[in-house]
Amino acid sequence: MRLQLCTWPEIETYLARSTGIIVPIGSTEQHGPNGLIGTDAICPEVVAAEVGERIGALVAPTLSIGMAQHHLAFPGSLALRPTTLIAVIRDVVQSLAVHGFRHVYFFNGHGGNVATAHAAFAEIHSDASFAGGEGGLRLKLANWYMGGRVQRLSRELFADSEGSHATPSEISLTWHAHPDRARPMTMTPRLAPQAEFGDARDYRQKFPDGRIGSDPSLASIEAGTRLFEASVVDTIEDYQAFLAQG
Amino acid sequence: MRLQLCTWPEIETYLARSTGIIVPIGSTEQHGPNGLIGTDAICPEVVAAEVGERIGALVAPTLSIGMAQHHLAFPGSLALRPTTLIAVIRDVVQSLAVHGFRHVYFFNGHGGNVATAHAAFAEIHSDASFAGGEGGLRLKLANWYMGGRVQRLSRELFADSEGSHATPSEISLTWHAHPDRARPMTMTPRLAPQAEFGDARDYRQKFPDGRIGSDPSLASIEAGTRLFEASVVDTIEDYQAFLAQG
Amino acid sequence: MRLQLCTWPEIETYLARSTGIIVPIGSTEQHGPNGLIGTDAICPEVVAAEVGERIGALVAPTLSIGMAQHHLAFPGSLALRPTTLIAVIRDVVQSLAVHGFRHVYFFNGHGGNVATAHAAFAEIHSDASFAGGEGGLRLKLANWYMGGRVQRLSRELFADSEGSHATPSEISLTWHAHPDRARPMTMTPRLAPQAEFGDARDYRQKFPDGRIGSDPSLASIEAGTRLFEASVVDTIEDYQAFLAQG
């Protein structure tokens, strides 16, 4: 169930049976020479949509722009400052809370969002904590690429060529979703470098084509299809466990 | 060209020929008994995508959540506070400016966004103005439902039954985009009331089923298809005029 | 009744009979070669004061500095960033609400304030809407130059020479208020240009003497006196209708 494709009376009905919702969250940023700029939004979006279909979970529209300041030296990358993203997540959660949603499951495609999303959760909980009351909200961030099945499959498929940005796994998954956009390409060097980084210029100096530690020449639609299925199963399991916590 | 489906080298190439981009902006909010909650995001998204195809314009991911505090008494509505939306628009524009985009065309589906978007533009321009410098940015908000062809067609099709929220025009357009979601339905009363409103409870008291002044029972896929085409042509014309201003 | 010239027991008495107040809001910014920098504050201030006298309405002190970043390339212009003006309007309205005022009528003299003021109203309403409660506040922005009588009279007096900044109408009204400041002057070119604009430098490049589309050489004290009377009558009518909405 996609929230955008429901009417409000349908949501009223849904709330009588569930207080949970999945909110895909990603980023719009460079993903190396042949990766799609929307990779980190597309991955959680397509998996969440399928999860929603299979188990009747409601899925919010994707928060497509994330905390990606370090990618701004590559054309096309968009970024929200952390304090902006905190405000966005706060407003979305508080909107949902007005309606009676209590379990908000952010399904994430971008490592750069993790810290800020957790800071946002704490900012939201602070309202109740400083008021001495009980907010009653359950907030979780789950990364599609961290699911157990996905991690095992990535290791099996790509081993040490997975890297951490513009990975063959995520690029495969986007090609599964948009096969017409599959652009197999050799990489030079085959494996991108690994390093710590700070701001955008520092990032680009260290990772000239945008990749970190990965070899996306290994990506394929077939791998993407297997990763998609693995992630859907991981996520159904994890989301249902989240709801079951009460 | 959808930004999310491009690679960064493709955007680098694009920037050599154009400094313009279309950013669809909408809302996720109730649209009456049979309107989709995503109506205001879907409408500009589908029109912008087609505009992008026809003229090779770059289209950013849709900002799907807007200034919709007045709809929060209806389940499923999401809202950003105005100050949050201002921060989002500022960060998006400043991201684009890093890359050399100078013409940012926000293509809007939600009346509630208009004031806040203009406040955001002024907030962005303030940086240059207070610094005594030249920001050089051209920012425009265009509403799909205000295009000349669209307005003439809406009047022809729906006359005084158009109203101003959950209109037969916008609902028709979403049915054009998602024909499986078309849910023809009679309305009681046929025409919804009209009034000024303030916060969410006030809104719901005045508009119990969410509509303002409209009769969406008149909506149809056929009307949506005609409105779609009208809006695409309106928007190509308006966007090209915007770029031509220099 | 000017709030500044009352005592608090007088306001306590007033609140027993009315929950309405008029808050003039303007700007302090260049108004062309012979227009007063305070034009946009003076116009609503003098009209509101007279309205207050005639019908016993309470009038707050004028918010004299507005959203005017685009005028900052002309000496003497002052501006509040939109987010600052939002905070000011929010604090003023929340102050009034503490005392039991429910109808706050912002009477405006500056087009640049319109979007930001509406964003501010939405920010204020958001508090109630996100809390799931009823704020009960009625907020309106009315522009003196948009009243029916004023518009008809401006058209009659100045036709296509009215323009949209440093208009003969507003300049006439300030001369009615400050006849010793009347400075008739010919303009070169007679009619100023019209265009879209962004930040302050862009504005000054397009409108070198500050006017937009107007010929203030037509301004006169006599016209100002007629416009003053027209605006007072327009405003009494509009304010009373606002209160009558409940």
Place this chain on the structure above:
Amino acid sequence: MRLQLCTWPEIETYLARSTGIIVPIGSTEQHGPNGLIGTDAICPEVVAAEVGERIGALVAPTLSIGMAQHHLAFPGSLALRPTTLIAVIRDVVQSLAVHGFRHVYFFNGHGGNVATAHAAFAEIHSDASFAGGEGGLRLKLANWYMGGRVQRLSRELFADSEGSHATPSEISLTWHAHPDRARPMTMTPRLAPQAEFGDARDYRQKFPDGRIGSDPSLASIEAGTRLFEASVVDTIEDYQAFLAQG
């Protein structure tokens, strides 16, 4: 010279001879049983206007609403939160700096503004200090009631009945400015209590009629006229010394 009554070319001319400006700042808040709500704005406004006339100093429009949260339990009081007032002062100073003003003299009528105004000055200076640069701005807050001549005259006229809020001095000065608003009245008790206070309810519990330590029954138009003259002379001296500091 009132900024609001000048044209921008006149300000351009002024800046060639002076980089100084006087910005009256006050408050709109209860002033006891017979004091005007606008007392703290009116006092600096009328003195500043006269100073401007006598020495050709430019005077900005009065910032009429101040940091007055503690008065909100009395009808008619308006307040800006400290963070809002900081933003206002910052924007005003930065606007002036764009034009080349370097000496901004805030002429204040309200004790409650003092801490926040100084915090605002530090916020403004922080921009230059954190950037490692030289802002070159000179900012001062001067309180009309702290001038040497004013203090001596207040002591001579009212001795221990002056108190610290709704003082006979400030009320006399407003009656000098608005003689038709003079409302002599006996006070019960004659002298209001003195105490520390926190929020608005605490304030009203401790000072039931709004006064602190004062006996405004001693106020008179005659005293106001003498105080006005004393303050004008104090202020000319202090403002000129401020400019002379370089």
Place this chain on the structure above:
Amino acid sequence: MRLQLCTWPEIETYLARSTGIIVPIGSTEQHGPNGLIGTDAICPEVVAAEVGERIGALVAPTLSIGMAQHHLAFPGSLALRPTTLIAVIRDVVQSLAVHGFRHVYFFNGHGGNVATAHAAFAEIHSDASFAGGEGGLRLKLANWYMGGRVQRLSRELFADSEGSHATPSEISLTWHAHPDRARPMTMTPRLAPQAEFGDARDYRQKFPDGRIGSDPSLASIEAGTRLFEASVVDTIEDYQAFLAQG
């Protein structure tokens, strides 16, 4: 009692007998050629610790970084913007209020904090005042160097050589606390200049070695020991009076 060295059950017990707490607040900034950068934090910290021991008062950890933008041109100085410090003080007070503390006594070592701390108190009180409720919080800022005994002793010891920054009194007190850090040194010129200042570069131009009006060559451990005792007694008296206000 140092809060950091207690367990939460001990604080629960403490709250049954007292709602008061002492929060030392200082700064980390240059203190002239031989003064410690931590002077303004060390002074209130050591005095507060002793006060806590003698009368069983709870002492929070020191807020060691203050409003010190004007010192940023000297290596090692740290500063919080005023709006940041306001947020810190607000969060600390609101944390304490959750537990039932009602009397929060900020014990300060830095003149630059005074205005901002008072603005912070007003920001905190604003929450209750705008809500029309009673916050019930008592907030006080006391400066160790303003105590009666301390002022008399400083005058006796250092007379006109005390100055206002890097004073022999504060430097003596830090040497009492850290005798191994005592670094007697002659000063050139003996007395530092006095002046108004704005941002950091302005400060350094006027006070090349960091001192204002002081001769810290007079500092001694012995003087520090006497000042320490004087401040402890001043503070016990003042804090108990604060609690006794109710």
Place this chain on the structure above:
Amino acid sequence: MRLQLCTWPEIETYLARSTGIIVPIGSTEQHGPNGLIGTDAICPEVVAAEVGERIGALVAPTLSIGMAQHHLAFPGSLALRPTTLIAVIRDVVQSLAVHGFRHVYFFNGHGGNVATAHAAFAEIHSDASFAGGEGGLRLKLANWYMGGRVQRLSRELFADSEGSHATPSEISLTWHAHPDRARPMTMTPRLAPQAEFGDARDYRQKFPDGRIGSDPSLASIEAGTRLFEASVVDTIEDYQAFLAQG
């Protein structure tokens, strides 16, 4: 070298040989029945001080109050909202950057700070990234309890009784630092529960005495001394590697 105990000329000298600084960051929050409220600040503070001594590294004053909203239902806990802590970290780093520090090593004692600190780093880097420039700052957060030697020793000493809050390791370390505060105590139940948590009331309901998964009855001064030494060595190694990255 403790920054607070240096003079500014000493820091000027230090900067000629190093651009690095260690900033201890912790929290002031409940640590179970017998753990000190200052545990998370004391641990990094004492280790950092020793590291500073051994290798001549500069150590800033400890940021003692952290992101601890979830502990607010236990008396004595203090918390900064995430957005406040972001502002604090930003101001501290920007202060250091003014002086030429380029490597800022936050040495942390509190898991709750991690996400917010990383969000703060991204907020700081955003300034350079959105400006299209190179900030050149290297920012790192290192947790004392995550060092290799510390982790091995904790496992050896406490195995599965370590848990994740009020751990025997951290309590041992505070007892090493403050042996007079060692309060051995049996725990009921011996091992505290483990769970996900949200706001403060939720936390207290799940962890009634404040511990998470730990048995601090195993804590000892002796263990603390060993952990201290392990952490000092871990940290010297990690800090030097951080500086060596360039």
